[in-house]
Amino acid sequence: MNIVNDADDEWEWYIGQIFAQIIKNVYKGELKAVVEIAPGFRYKIAYALKEINFKGKIYIIDTSKEVLEYVNEKYSKILPNVEIICVNKSFEKSFNDIPDKFDLLLSNHCIDDMIIAEYMKNYSENLNSKEFKEILTKAWMSLGKNENQINEIINKIFDEFKEFFLSKEISTIIMSQYKSNLYFKDSFKEMDEITEKCFKKIKNLIEMNNEYLNKILDFFPFGDDERYRGEYLLNNTQNAKNWIVGKKIK
Numbered sequence: 011m012n013i014v015n016d017a018d019d020e021w022e023w024y025i026g027q028i029f030a031q032i033i034k035n036v037y038k039g040e041l042k043a044v045v046e047i048a049p050g051f052r053y054k055i056a057y058a059l060k061e062i063n064f065k066g067k068i069y070i071i072d073t074s075k076e077v078l079e080y081v082n083e084k085y086s087k088i089l090p091n092v093e094i095i096c097v098n099k100s101f102e103k104s105f106n107d108i109p110d111k112f113d114l115l116l117s118n119h120c121i122d123d124m125i126i127a128e129y130m131k132n133y134s135e136n137l138n139s140k141e142f143k144e145i146l147t148k149a150w151m152s153l154g155k156n157e158n159q160i161n162e163i164i165n166k167i168f169d170e171f172k173e174f175f176l177s178k179e180i181s182t183i184i185m186s187q188y189k190s191n192l193y194f195k196d197s198f199k200e201m202d203e204i205t206e207k208c209f210k211k212i213k214n215l216i217e218m219n220n221e222y223l224n225k226i227l228d229f230f231p232f233g234d235d236e237r238y239r240g241e242y243l244l245n246n247t248q249n250a251k252n253w254i255v256g257k258k259i260k
């Protein structure tokens with residue numbers, strides 16, 4: 011398959027190492043079943059699971075059939091001993107396809123895409139097009155002006171996660187939502203501000219130890235490589251405020 015917005019393999023590996031580091035520290039015991047939400051044309055979670063030598067089953071939920079075809083092929087290569095089960099549904103419609111009890115829920119940077127996909131309705135059709143970034147920026151700017159719709163969408167996505175956490179027994183939930191590159195360009199803040207609001211609401215459903223997580227995140231996957239030791243980066247990707255790690259609050 012020809013992917014227009016191809017992944018940066020080094021970045022995939024880097025974020026994968028952070029997930030692996032968290033899993034190694036917070037999940038004790040044998041991992042059998044994990045669930046991933048919305049990988050897109052990416053494979054950070056595959057690198058994370060390779061790092062921890064995972065050999066169980068992974069359920070992967072994504073609304074795009076093309077994404078799942080890509081992910082199935084890519085993950086099979088990175089994780090030859092893992093059983094991959096693709097669930098081609100939206101998150102809210104996938105609950106019956108996922109076991110009632112599983113070990114890890116994993117997702118990297120899914121909230122912004124879930125929000126804008128809900129707003130655009132035809133998000134998946136555009137996902138692998140050359141104009142995708144432009145289409146997305148326009149959609150975020152338009153959503154950014156509509157306070158009522160922002161709140162409606164945030165509440166809808168929050169309710170989906172709340173219901174999922176209530177209906178499933180999940181040992182550990184690990185989700186990231188660091189700021190996108192666009193955030194650091196002052197002109198376009200809508201996306202990360204709306205996303206942060208939604209992520210914080212979902213985070214309130216989880217019992218979390220931020221201090222402990224920050225200790226876990228204090229490590230350097232690329233050693234002394236200056237490119238991965240900058241303050242902006244570490245404050246963003248390796249900071250507990252941009253992660254959900256823990257169990258649902260009872």
Ligand SMILES: C[S@@+](CC[C@H](N)C(=O)[O-])C[C@H]1O[C@@H](n2cnc3c(N)ncnc32)[C@H](O)[C@@H]1O
Pocket residue numbers: 047048049050051052053054071072073074077099100101102117118119120123124125127128134137
């Ligand atoms: C760009 S990816 C997310 C980021 C990616 N995980 C990464 O590591 O860079 C977005 C994916 O979310 C999927 N998606 C959006 N809304 C969804 C929903 N409600 N349920 C399931 N998948 C969804 C899209 O089909 C797309 O493949």
